Amino acid sequence: MKVVLIGAGRLAHHLGGALLSAGHDIMQVYSRTMESASRVAAMAGGSPTNRIADIKADADAYIVAVKDSALPDLIPQICKGREQKVFLHTAGSIPMDVFKGMALHYGVLYPLQTFSKERKVDFRPIPCFVEGNDDYSVGVATELAGSISGNVRLMSSEERRYVHLAAIFACNFVNHCYALSADILAKHGLPFDIMLPLIDETASKVHAMSPAEAQTGPAMRYDENVIRSQSRLLASNPFVKEIYDRMSISIHQKAISND
Amino acid sequence: MKVVLIGAGRLAHHLGGALLSAGHDIMQVYSRTMESASRVAAMAGGSPTNRIADIKADADAYIVAVKDSALPDLIPQICKGREQKVFLHTAGSIPMDVFKGMALHYGVLYPLQTFSKERKVDFRPIPCFVEGNDDYSVGVATELAGSISGNVRLMSSEERRYVHLAAIFACNFVNHCYALSADILAKHGLPFDIMLPLIDETASKVHAMSPAEAQTGPAMRYDENVIRSQSRLLASNPFVKEIYDRMSISIHQKAISND
Incomplete structure (x- = not known):
C-alpha cells in the first residue's frame, strides 16, 4: 500500500x-x-x-x-x-x-x-x-x-479509551515506580541493576496468574510496623511518601475486597 | 551444611x-x-x-x-x-x-x-x-x-532497609499498578492479556536505559487534555483517581527536574 x-x-x-x-x-x-x-x-x-x-x-x-x-x-x-x-x-x-x-x-x-x-x-x-x-x-x-x-x-473508540487508561497504569506508572526505586537506591549509593531480577519476575508472574494473586509485600500482609517504618524513611520527600502511603492503603483495600 | x-x-x-x-x-x-x-x-x-x-x-x-x-x-x-x-x-x-x-x-x-x-x-x-x-x-x-x-x-542493615524500600516500589507497587490496570479492563469486559507485551517491554527497557530515560506517556509529555480526560474516567473510584493524579504529577515533576 x-x-x-x-x-x-x-x-x-x-x-x-x-x-x-x-x-x-x-x-x-x-x-x-x-x-x-x-x-x-x-x-x-x-x-x-x-x-x-x-x-x-x-x-x-x-x-x-x-x-x-x-x-x-x-x-x-x-x-x-x-x-x-x-x-x-x-x-x-x-x-x-x-x-x-x-x-x-x-x-x-x-x-x-x-x-x-x-x-x-x-x-x-x-x-x-x-x-x-x-x-x-x-x-x-x-x-x-x-x-x-x-x-x-x-x-470501538470508547473501549480504546479504557485500554489506554489501563496502559497508563501498566506501563507509565510502572516505569515511574521503577524510577522512584532507582532514586531511593541512588540516594544511598546503590546500583539500580540489583532490582532487575525482581522486576523481571514481577512482570513474568502476571503471565501465569492474575495481578491480584501475584501481590506480595508488607501492604498485602498489612504488616503495619514495616509500612510505618518505610513511610518514615521517605519523610524528607513528602510527595513520594504520599505515593507510598496511598499505594499501601490501596493494596490493602484490594486484598480485603478479594478475600 | x-x-x-x-x-x-x-x-x-x-x-x-x-x-x-x-x-x-x-x-x-x-x-x-x-x-x-x-x-x-x-x-x-x-x-x-x-x-x-x-x-x-x-x-x-x-x-x-x-x-x-x-x-x-x-x-x-x-x-x-x-x-x-x-x-x-x-x-x-x-x-x-x-x-x-x-x-x-x-x-x-x-x-x-x-x-x-x-x-x-x-x-x-x-x-x-x-x-x-x-x-x-x-x-x-x-x-x-x-x-x-x-x-x-x-x-549493612541500614543499606538493606533502603533496598527493601526500593523493592516495594519496583515490585509490590508495580504489581498493584498491574492490578489496577486489570480492574479497569475487567470493568469494560476486556482481557488483561492484551497488556502483556507492553508490560514485558516496560520491564525489558530498564535493562538498557535508566527508568528516567524510559519514561513515556501523557504525564511525561504533560498532555493536559489526556491527563484530565483520563482522570475524569476514574471519577467513580476516587481512591484510584487520586493515585492517577499523584502519579501523573510526580512523573511530570521528575521530567522537569531531569531536563
Whole structure:
C-alpha cells in the first residue's frame, strides 16, 4: 500500500520501519521540522517534507502519528483536497470521529506499546486495535495492522479509551515506580541493576496468574510496623511518601475486597 | 551444611528447595502448624515440627524465615539453649541486631525476589544480601547464599532497609499498578492479556536505559487534555483517581527536574 506518514516522533519512527519491512511504500514523511521528517524518511523511505501544502494526494492511506494535542489543528489541513483517501490516527484516547466531516474514510490504528527512540521493537506480538467509519476504512486499517502485527482486533473508540487508561497504569506508572526505586537506591549509593531480577519476575508472574494473586509485600500482609517504618524513611520527600502511603492503603483495600 | 528452617511460608518454601538442591541437609522444618511444616518438609527434606521445644540443637545454621512481626517473640525462644549456633533471618527491613544478646553468631540472608507458592524460582540470578555480627557468621551466611545464588553481596542493615524500600516500589507497587490496570479492563469486559507485551517491554527497557530515560506517556509529555480526560474516567473510584493524579504529577515533576 502507498502510505504517507504524518509525524516523526517515536511512534511514527517505529511504525514507519515496520510498514517498510512489511513491504509497503512509504511515499512521504511530514513533520513540522525538516530535520525530523528527514530522519524518519531516511529510515522508512519516501521524501521528507515540512510543508502541509506539499503532502502528496495519491497515497492509499495517511497515517497521522502526532501528539494528541496537535490533532485538532492538523487534521483539517491534511484532509483538505484528499477527502477520498483513508486517514488513520494512532492515539489511544482520541475518538475516531475527530475526522468526521473532514474526510469520507477514516479510522484508527492504535498499537499498544511503549516506544523509545534508541530501541528496536518487534511489532509482531504488539496488540493493534483498529477501527473505521465504514467497511473500506476498516479493511485498510486491518490490512495495514495485520501486515505488521499478528495481534489485530477491532475496537470501538470508547473501549480504546479504557485500554489506554489501563496502559497508563501498566506501563507509565510502572516505569515511574521503577524510577522512584532507582532514586531511593541512588540516594544511598546503590546500583539500580540489583532490582532487575525482581522486576523481571514481577512482570513474568502476571503471565501465569492474575495481578491480584501475584501481590506480595508488607501492604498485602498489612504488616503495619514495616509500612510505618518505610513511610518514615521517605519523610524528607513528602510527595513520594504520599505515593507510598496511598499505594499501601490501596493494596490493602484490594486484598480485603478479594478475600 | 546442616540447616533448620524456621517458618513455612513462601520464602521458606522456595529457600528450602534451593538449599536442598545445593546439597545442604535440611534437618528440620518448624512452623506454628504441623500442616505447613509438613508441607515444606515433604519438599525440602527433614522432619516437621510445630513445637519450639523440639527444635534440634545440632544444626550448623538456623534460618528464620517468618513474617517480620513474628520475629521479636520467636527469636528468644529459638536461640535459647542453642546460643553457640548461627542464626540468620531473611527480612529486608529488620536490623541484624534483633538477635543481639540472644545468640553469639547471627546475621542475615536476604534474597531480593517476590515469591509465590505455585511458581518455580531460579535462585541463581537472585541478589542475596548477607550480613553477620562476626567473621564466622559472615562466613556461614556467605557460604549458604553462595551455594544457591550467583549474586551475593555483603550489605549493612541500614543499606538493606533502603533496598527493601526500593523493592516495594519496583515490585509490590508495580504489581498493584498491574492490578489496577486489570480492574479497569475487567470493568469494560476486556482481557488483561492484551497488556502483556507492553508490560514485558516496560520491564525489558530498564535493562538498557535508566527508568528516567524510559519514561513515556501523557504525564511525561504533560498532555493536559489526556491527563484530565483520563482522570475524569476514574471519577467513580476516587481512591484510584487520586493515585492517577499523584502519579501523573510526580512523573511530570521528575521530567522537569531531569531536563
